[in-house]
Each structure stands twice: as C-alpha cells, then as structure tokens.
Amino acid sequence: MSNWRRRDFLGLVAGSAVGFTLGKLGLPALLGARPDPASTTRSHDGLDAEREALGVCGGCSAGCSVKLRIVEGRLVGLRGNPLCPLGAGGLCARGASEVEAYYDPDRIVGPLVRDGDRAKDRWNRVTWDEGLARVSQQLGRLVGSRRGARVGAILSSARGSMGAAVERALAAVGSPHVYHVDALRDEAAAPFAALAVGADRRFGYDLETTDLVLSLGTPVLEGWLSPAYVARRFGQGRQRTEARLRLVQVESRMSPTAMRADEWIRCVPGTEPLLALAMAGVLLREGLVDASAQAALVGLAPWKDAAGRLHRGLRPLLDYAYSPVTVSRETGVPVVDILRLARMFGTAQNPVAVGEQTAGSAGAFGLGAVHLLNALRARSGSRGCVVTPDTIPVTALGASAPVEGRIDRPPIASVASTPVWRALGGFETEGREPPFDILFLEDGAAMSDVVAGDPASRLLGKIPLVVSFASALDASTAAADVVLPSTSYFEQALDVEIDAGGFVAVAAARPALPPLLDARSPAQVVPELVRRSGREPQLGTEEQMVRYRLGGLYRARRGMAYGTPFRRGWMAQMEEAGWWTPASISEGQFIDSVLERGGWVDPRMPRPGFSPEKPYGVDARGRGFVPPAKALFAQGAEDDAWLPHNESAGDSPGTAQGMLLVPFTVGVLRGRGSPNRPSLLALAAPHVRAGFHPWAELNPKDAKRLGVESGGKVRIASEHGNVVVSLRVTEGVRPGTVALANAPAAGGAGRYAKSWKAGSERLMAGIYGRLTGARTGRGMRVQVEAEPKGAA
C-alpha cells in the first residue's frame, strides 16, 4: 500500500461494483429462498382476541364481583365490576393482586401426596385418581363402620355454593362438621356482638349515612369487613359536604387508620373498652341519649326480676367504677378528651362505635360496652349503622346437615359460638381424642388462628388424614398429608353470600377461564370423594348447583340482578311498596341475568339493629336488656358478670415485667388465596418501609435505651414463646410499648413469602379471651432485647 496510483483506485472501485450487483441479484437465486425465520408466528384473525368476563374475587371472603380482561386467553387485567354493591368498580389492593396470585410461580400444579412423615417437606406428584383414591379409601372405611361423623372440613371462603356443596356432601356421610373461618370478621366476637344486638343473626354495618365512626382499636381502613366496601363508604363520606364522615381512632399505635383519622386518641394498649364505658356514662349523665332508646333498655337503673330479686343497675356502675377521672388515669387519655368524644358521639347524626377485630381482642365485655354505645344512640326511625339484614334466600342444597354434635359449643351456654380452632384446642387440653379421622382444610387462611405449639396445632398433628385444598404451599399444606389443589375462583362456577356490607347480596359467576393447572374445585372434589366412598350426595355439576341455589332468589320474589345505583334505588322503593318486578320473565332468564351481571342484591334498606321499636332480647314486659344482654342474665350469672365491664389486664396471663405488647395485624396480608404475592408483601407498611417479613416497632426513646436502631434485629420474648424480628424505630409507637406485626395466613413457602414466619401470634399462643375464645394479648408484657448482628 506504499504508493497509491490512480489505476489501483479505479481497479478497486470496479471490482466492488461488479461484486455488489452480483451479490444483490444472483446469490439468493443460487441459495434458494430462505423464509424470514422470524415470520412464522401465527397471523391472527384480525381482532386482538380481547374479551372481558365477570368473576368473583377470591382475595378474601367478602365476595366482590370483578371484571377480568382476557387477551388471547391470558388473564391480563382486573377491575371492579361497576355494578357490584360492595366496590362499585373499585378494588382493594388484595383484589388488584389477584392476577399475581393467579400466575403465582409457586402455585401447586397438581395433586400431591406427602412422601414420608409430615416433618419432611417432600411431596410426590400424583394423578387425580390416585389422590382421590388415597382419601376415599379412608372415607369408605369410616362410612362402612358407621363413623361417618368423624369427617370435618374447615373452610376459609364465605358461605356460598362451595360451602353448601361441601356441607351437603359431608351430610351424606352423616357429618355435621363444616366450619367457616372468616379472616375478615372477628369470628369469635361477631356472635357475641350479635348477642348485644339481641338476635342470633348475622349483623353488619351500613356505613352509607354514617357521619361518625368511633373505632376502639378496629383497623377500619386496613382490611376490616370488605376493604373495597369500607374504602368506598369512607371515601364518599369524607367527600360529602354536609354531615361529613369523621373517623376517631382510639389506639395506642399510629396505624394507617389512625394516620387518616380525624382524631387519633392515644390510649394505653388494651384499655379501649374502658373509654367506651366512660363515654356511655357521660352520655347517660348528660342526657345525650334518646329518651325512647333509654326507656327500651332494661338494667340501666336498679330493677327487680320476675323472681323479685333486686339487681344492680348499669348507671350506678358506670358512675362509680367508670367515671371519666378513673378511666382517664387507667387509659392515659385526658378527661377533657373523654368528655369531648362522648359529646361528639352524643351529638352526631348517625354515629357508629366499632370494637371488633383488634388483634389484642377487647374481650367479650369490651364489645358489649362498644355496642352499648350503639344501643344508647339508636333513635326511632333512624336507619342506624348497625343493621341486621335478613337471611339470603338461596335454596339449600338438599337437607341441611344435623346440628347436634357440632364442636363449636361455647364453655358458657349462650348463643355465642367458640372459634372452631379454640374448640379443637379444648379437645387437646382436656386430653380427649381428636373428633376427626379425616379433616379437610380449604387453605392457609382456614388455619389463621393456629400457631405452632398451640393446643390446636398439636391436635391437628394427631388427626390421621389431613387433606388441603390450597392452591399454593401455605400453612395448611404444611399440616396436610394429601393436597388436592383448588382452582382459582376465576376458573369455577360459584356464588358467594355477601354479608360484609350489612345488605343482602350474592355474588355469582360462571368460569371465566379454563383451569390453568391440573386443579379442581373442592365443590367437585368433596362430592366425588363421597361418591367413591359409597354414598351419593345427589349433587350436579358446579354450574347446576349455582343455578339451583340462585333459583331460590327468584322464588323468594325479592331483589334484582346487579344493576346501576339508580335501578337499585328504584327497585328498593318498589319493594318497600310491596311490588317485585324482575327484569326477566322466567327463572332461567333471571338466573342468566344474575350470572351475566355478577350477582344478586336485595336493595331494600337493611333493618336497623338497635331501634326502640324493635327492642332486643325482650324481657317479660317487652323491654330489651342492656348488652351483652339477656342470655347471660338468663343463666343467673352474677350481676357484674353480665353487665358490660372491663376485663382488667390482671386476669389475662402474662403480667411479668417488661414492655407492653401491642399486637397488630397487617391488613393487606389478611384474607384467603395465595400468600405468595410480592406486591402485597411490599405494601405491608409503607410508612415504616417494612415488608416481606414481620417487624417490631419501638419508640425512639426506647430504642435508645435498648441500644438498637432501625433495621437491626430484636428478640421479643413472652412466657409462651419468643420471636426474632427486624426493628423499625418510629414515633408512632407509645413509649414503653412494643408493637409487633402478625399476619397469620401470610406465612408459608413460596419464593416471596418464605421469610414471613410467625409474628406476634407466636407470643400470644395459648391465651384466649375467657368468653369470646379469641386470641388476646391484652395487657401482656414482653422482654425486648437487641439481637446481636450475624446471630440466627
């Protein structure tokens, strides 16, 4: 290349030109047509193959109707069904994460049978026939020997077609044991509160016209009732111009609810019911109580019963034992605040006091006191917020199961029932044999009350065959021998009875998607097991069951398929006037319209729970009793036993020295379905940036005293157990107390939820409220010390 001459340059140019043209034209002909490899994907039939289908959300037991967006057979998006009376188009965070749960990479792909004993976590995948055979053999033996009653099922979804099918199937083998564990409702407290309402019937909260919510420790905005429904009512209430909804949160820790409350009343943990009693006293003293309501209450003043014995009245008790001054000393809430709150509650148009579902449960009488406030403010003609909706007239699937033999009898003969796991724990503590030889568990949420080392978990270990229907590895599969994975709610035909909003509704849907994995709905599996064991449950396919149940709604000549709020209002007036005008002619058309619109609702106003016209727990002269009312009195309990009072911290165990424990439940992780949802695990507590594992909260002063800092690890120990969790230092915790998170159903396997081991429920294992049987850590003291870095 030393010296270029023009000739060299020309030669190069000519050669290139000739070569290029040859390359462009000739070569492909020589090599033969080479199809563009990337072009073999199927061309579509023009439309983007996108459709929408209705489904029922399986995130919790509320039963919101949802609209699924399906593109080319893939579930891609989820929205609330605008016609749903609960969410009206909105969804809570858990509902929005249902798509994530549906495609959970750790979802169980098919029936599993344990390989070896329960300690080793090894499973073999089997076909459905083998899985069913493994269970139906045992079931057949039980049925053969007339001991069909020794089969039980504990479900986590609300009452609905699946629960009815399982009930009907077990009834066919003679077992009454189908129990519902409802993560949303305080299972133990609810019946007790209903007792206060004077009627053993479901009761709910109609928050539409509420202008004041006084919450004594209830996580109102964190997964209480149906989060979508509560959020909607709260949002509407707060955006109203007149009678704007105010929220007063009485809690020792600044929870997300307290953060948004109009007022956050900082009280000593566990003393919330005392405030209710003091406020009741103020209401009565200052005459802020409706005269007719006061007249309808028996027991306010001292009175004589039919046998002539004189009983103490409630007012003297309130004036003497629960005056604002004594309560202020006990709770740490200034007297002026107690008086102001009482007057606020007394003068509000439509107030409601709420006390259930506190992790450190307020105890039976605390709930009695809370509902005493509601009873005192009930006014004639007002809709009131605590309501007792009628039963949902779905047709029962054949004969209802026998009642006797149910194990949820309470220790005291009252209408209240005891949580099923507490009752099972009772078998263990009394050394009796477990009542079941076969136990079906719907999923981890059905075991949300069970903690390792609890009497109930020990009993569970003794049950010979435990079958789990979970769709993902969780607490129930850890205890099970056979896993028959359930399909997602979007793959089933089902209906769910809604009792979250206090109104009467049923969400229903056809299968929106074909089963993604080799799974079947328990509503098919249990009847199939019963058939293979020799009995015939006379149940059709899922769709037939749903249509059969929905038929009852048509025959009850009430309610309508989901419709716009205008149509609901119009239909309500028609029904009030005694007319019923279904949009469809025949029952079949009615059922189709219910399935197409997402469900059925009876738009009529639910009857108020407390109202002078309808006294509760009527005595001889037709007057109601002060909550917790008559049933306790009927058993001749001592006066101060049935009057609302505060179970002082003294009588709940764990009075050792140390800091007061403030257990709280993480709202988004409560509910059913797969716990392995990264979006929710990251949303556990945005304000302290905690997630994916339980955490404790300490006040900066305590943290400095203990020499720990945010992000480090602390060990918290009580008599019942100890836990090592990561720490968050925040001003939102009362000095001298330690807040500890728990989300019982969240624990389990799965790549995202694997580090959510036990939280505060481990410390409270084995401590139950005397009457309600709910786990309570009220007034419990724990030792807290820094965990050296690098330790376990």
Place this chain on the structure above:
Amino acid sequence: MIGRSAAWLTGIGFVFALGVGAYSSERYTDQPFPFSHAAHVRGASCALCHQGARTGPRAGILDLVACTGCHAVPPGNPSGEQRAAWQKAEAGVALPWNRLYRLPPHVYFSHRRHVVLAGLDCSSCHGDIAQRTTAPIRPRQIVKMRDCIVCHDHEKVTVDCTGCHR
C-alpha cells in the same frame, strides 16, 4: 500491464462486495398455500378479507378455512403437504400464514386509525397487491420510524412521541 497490486485490489473488492450484497439482500417469505389476489380482488375492498383493518389495530388475514367455503378442491396444483393442509382446513383447523410486516413491541400502530379515520388507501403503504397473482414474498419496505415521520409531517398529523411509543 496494470500491475500486480491493482489486480489484487479488484479481487479483494469483488469478494468483499459479494458478501455484502448477499447478506443485505432482503430475505423473502413465501406462504404455505398459494394465493392470487388478482383472481379474488376484482375491485372489492381489502377490508373484505382483512376485516381487522376496519375495527382495530391489526388487519389480520382470513384462514384457509374460509377458502374451503367456496373451493371444493384445493385450487392450483397443490403439493402433498398443501393437500394435507387443505384437508385440515376443511375440518376447520386454521393454517397459519407467515407474517411479512414485523411491528416492534414498543410501537402502537392501528390500521383502523390509518384506514378508517385517516382514509388512507391500503396501497399507499402495502403497494399494489391487487394485481399480484402470487402472494407477496416480502414487505414493500422494512418500515422504519423515518417512513412514518415523513408521512406524518407531510399530512400535518402529530409526530408526538407518546402518540406511537408505548
């Protein structure tokens, strides 16, 4: 004598260009079943078969199944494989056509917007397909952003990035 080095240069130039030419010659794609637009179109609008163009982003192509509607026997002289495909089509099983135009995943392009709202004629982008007797073997051009921008500027339509990027 043009000298040793010049000869070398032409040779190298030739071989180099040969490779470039071969490599850059567009690949071409043939379809699993012959189709002649000329025989079918005769003035009918493209959207008759590519209905998607009127209703949504993708134009789409009718399946072989639709052909079995009119043709009793597979038209032309089908090879064995094509005959088998035809039997399946008669049984309703669709035969996937090969895609010519590749739309990158970050682009939102909707036929309806261009055909129905803008009233463009299909040939403005796809060229004169109506007269072809064989299926087109390659896209009229590999559509690049430049082509869209040129047309949008010309038609004074928005060239806002978020209009097409997603």
Place this chain on the structure above:
Amino acid sequence: MSTARAGAAPVGEPLAPMTVHERAIFAPITTTGTGFKALALGLALVSAWALFAWIWQLTHGLGVTGLLRPTYWGIYITNFVFFIGVSHAGTLISAILRLSKAEWRRSVTRMAEVITVLVIAFGAGNVIVDLGRSDRALYVFRHANFKSPLLWDICSISIYLTASTIYLVLPMLPDLVRLEQKVGGWRGSVYRALLRATGYRDTPKQRHRLERAIGVMMVLVLPIAISVHTVVSWVFAMTIQPMWHSTIFGPYFVAGAIFSGIAAILTFMVVLRRAYHLEAYLRPVHFDNLGKLLLVMTLFWLYFTFAEHLTTYYGGEPHELRVLFDKVTGRFALQFWVMVVTCFVIPFAILCRAKGRRSELGILLASLSVNFGMYLERYTIVVPSLTNARILMTDARYTPTWVEWSILAGCVSTFLLLYLGFTKLFPIISVWEVEEGIEHGPRETTDRLATYYPPMAGSGEAP
C-alpha cells in the same frame, strides 16, 4: 544550539552523538529496568481485572454496582469528576508557567501535559461506564439536546482533549527531531513517521513558527481548561438538588481541579525524579515553587469549602440542612472529616515550612494526601445530596461494590501504564527547552529584570 540536519536521516545512518543533557534525559527511554517491567506487569494485571469487571457489568447490568434509588450516581461519577480534575494539572499549570515566563518551568511542563492528555480519557470513560445503555452512547450526538449540561460537558471536554493534545505535541516536535537522529532501533521509525506526518525538520523558520504556535496554544488552553471544570460542576449545580444547586460550584470545582492537578504533578515529579534519576533537572526549587502553589490552593480550597458549608448552614433551608448534617455529623461524617484533614490539615502542616516543601518525602506525603482528599471531596459532593432525596424516604444505603472499586483501580492502573509507556517512547522532560533555557535563560531574565526598575542614569534607555 545544535541545528538538526536538513532532511530525515536515511536508514542505516550512524547515530549522532548526544549532548550531556540528551544523554541524561533520553536514558529512561532506552533502558528499561526490571523494576519497570514488574511495575508494568502489575498495572496490566489490574487493568485486565478492571476490564473483566466492566464486561461483567455490561452483561449483568448496573445491578452489580451498589447504586440504588435515590442514589443513582456514585463511584463512577466521582471518578469522572476526579480524573477531569486531575487533568487540569497539565495544560492549565504549564500554560500559566509559560505565560509567566517562569524559567523553572522548563523541566516540568511536559510531565504535566502528559498527565492531562492521558487522564481525560478516563474521566470521560467513566461516564460511558456509568451509562445504563453504553451501547447507545452515540445517541448523545444523534439526538443532542443542548439544553442539557451533559452536552456542554461533552463539547468542552472534547475541545479540551484536542487542545491539550496539540499543546503536548507541539513542544515535542524539536525533541522528536533530536530523537530521530540520536535514538535508533524501532523507535526511530516511529519518530520518522511522526515527523513525516508533520513535516517538521526543526529549521530556524519552522522553530520560530513553532514557538509562536506554542504561544497561541498557551493562551488558548487557559479558558478551555477553566470552562471544562466549570461545566463539570454545572452538571450538578444546574439541578435543584439540595447542596448541589449553588453558585459556588463553578469556581469551587475549578479551584479543586487546579488543586488536585498540582498535587498530581508533584506526585509524578517525586516518583519520576527518583525512578529516572532526574535529580539534576528536578531541583528543590521546583518542589519549593510548586509546593507554594499547592499551599495557596489548599487555602483556596478551604476558603471555598468553608464558604459553601457556612452559607448552607446559616441559610437553614430544611432540605439543605438535612444534607449538611448528614455530611458533617451523620452517615458521611467519616468521609467528610477525613477529607478536611487530608485536603487541608496535612498539606498545610507540611507545606507551610520551607523544609517541608523541599523534602522529597514531605512533598510526596502532601500531594498523595491531597489526591486522596480530593477524591473524597467529590464523593461527599455527589453521594450525600442524592442519598437525602427531598421527599423519598428510604433506608437502603449506597455502598460501592467490588465492580466499582475494580474499575476505579483499573482507571488508575491503566493511566499509569500509559504514562510509563509514554516515558518509554518520548523524553519526559523537554530537552530543547532545557538547553534553550541554559543558553538564553540567564540573558533573557536579566534583560527582563532591567525593565522592572527605573532606567539607570546615563544608560540611554527610554523610561
């Protein structure tokens, strides 16, 4: 002044004899000791490791670094600012010395200019390494947005690179002619190729035009160098981040650049003097003068830092205070106070006494501590402001990972490797300037001195 023979020495011509200075200064080029080979090998290993680290990052994404939200910039951008700062050693200082006709500059200028030319590449290179999509780096030219300070940066740095390369090569030409005549072997063909490319044969006419060119470059390089580090500081100052958005950043960074530049030369002077036995040419006066310059810059730096932090503290704006306290007493307190010690206390203590300035160890200690201190200074400017975002609360902390440290080590080792390579190819001291200085220096200086004072009576000069 030995005039070079016209025309290139034909191949095979016997090499001309060297003058005493040429022998001393050309010695390092020809003789490579085992120490040099060992050092070069070590540096090469580190550079290879850094290359591996970069490829590892390219394949695994920036996730392998410790960066996170909101601390999006870290070690790489600190490297960028630091190396561009060091690059001010060369052109800026040698230009000032030439402008002020300081005779003692003659043996220092080339050493400094080489630092500039070589280290800029690593400054700009770190920005490329920091890009999430370094394969799209050329988009900066294809879709340039001149509103962005990054673009100003790119322009000023590329101009600065070209200017300082020219400013390095021009004074090398006369030396090349001598080298080509006096050093044979494969280096000869390199010098011949360079000379043929420029056509410079050191004729008096060419030498005169060369000196005028150097004069022009000397003046031109000053504003360019000043603009480079001002624009680098504006990358931070133009945003509204607390403790970034302040007017002092321009001058502060330029002062910092000169400061770390002088430190860099001093370090190199000490090492080269000892390694290549250039004691004759790097006399204590050089260290003394540059030491004084470093002392002045230490005080300048202290002044700017104090001014910035006092105004921030006194202003009391919450976001700014949060960053300030995080630096002074919070999570970055260690880095901050080590910076103050290494940037002010140690250099001041050593340099304020003549004995310190003249002792080799003192100068080495002072310059290394300033180099280290200035790296920390850039770190405590970039990272704390990002860590304390205005409203985003996060507990995650940025801790650099092995990839980032390896690439930093790689940049330093490759720079030193190139520098060593340069010394093996070209004389590290400008021979013709030294000889010119020896001949004409004294006369010119005395003439110049005369112009400082009123003309002596009867000397006949115009006042």
Place this chain on the structure above:
Amino acid sequence: MRWAMVIDLGACTGCGACVVTCRQENNVPVADEETFYHGRNLDWIQLEDQAEGEYENLRVRQYPLMCQQCDKPPCVKVCPVRATYRDEEGIVGQIYRRCIGCRYCTNACPYSVKTFNWKKPGWAEGTERRQSPDVSLRPAGVVEKCTFCHHRRQKAKEAVRAEGRELGAGDYEPACVEVCPAGAMTFGDLDDPSSPLAQLVQDRHGERLMDDLGTEPKVIYLRPPGGRS
C-alpha cells in the same frame, strides 16, 4: 389540553390498590424481598409519607406519589438525548428506545419518582403470561416512569375518533384512578373549566407538592377540610 390528577387525601385510605394495579397495567416487574430492601423496586407510584412531631403530637400525612407530570419538568431540561420530554398534552413521556440510562433525569427530579432498570427485568416462569399487550417491556439500563397510562389515551383517542368526536372528560383515565375504591383520585383536563377536576381544584384547598420549586406539578393533593390529620 393539560392532563392532571387530583387526589383527595381526606378520602384516600392508603390501601395501595393503585400501586398494585399500576404494576399490573404497565408490566412493571415485581420486587422480591432482596430487591425491595436493596431499594431497587421499580414502582411508578408508591405510598410516601411526611411525619412531624413526636408521639404526643405526631402527625403523619401519607399520599400516593407518582410522576407529577410537571409543566416545567426539571428532568426534561437535563436529558442529553431528549428521551424524556413534555408532550403536547402535558404528559412527561419517557421513550425507552432512546434513553441511554445516564440517570441524570432521576437525579434532577426533586420528587425522585423516576425509576431505573438496574438489571434485565426478571419475570418468574409463568408470570410473563400476565403481561399486558398495551405496554412494551423495558430493557435493562433504561429509566422508566409513570406516564398517566398514556397507552390508554392512545386507545381512547382511536375509539373516540372512530365515533367522530374529540377526547372529552371521562374517556380516558389511568388505571389507578379507575381502581381506587375510595374514589379519591380524579383525572381530567386542567384547561377545561367544566371538567370535574377543575371544579375540585377551585372548591377544595388544592395543594401541590413542593410547588415553590417552580416545577408546576400537575398532581394536586386536596387536604381534608377542617380535618386535623
């Protein structure tokens, strides 16, 4: 036409449905525990809070924080390749094909709402089936941000133009606004005085985050009237 959003902090219950839906709608990869605690989650919207005071007088205000779609965006000025820019209708777009990942815009943004793909986004096996076809998947090394679900605007404009009218209020709203159970989010055109959004901004005391910085954000937070929280 300037799209804006009003968030009524009185009504917001902090449930996080917006955060989950945004990730689902825009194919944002989920963060596992290690990514979450390493500060590398990619949420386009998150619940941010400001706390003041001690336990006795503590007041915490939590609010959803997403790109504020500023009218004078500091991030647009500094982008060297114009990959992020303010489009004709006031939405700050992010063009993933041009972004070189220099992260200058993420540092210039005072709200720190722009996130960065530190590594190739991981989709656990099977979860890629939930990817929405409307939004492209971002490669590694690219900044991404909330664009008020502009892909919904694309489809809405097409549907609306097919009906022969222009885009009006209610034709297009981001996924978070649609899913908010408390109805706390309102979306609309700030320039259209008749839109519900404009009325809300006038009637209720609207507050913009750090609007003293001159960025003119277009997400307006309404404080609860009279409420002490």
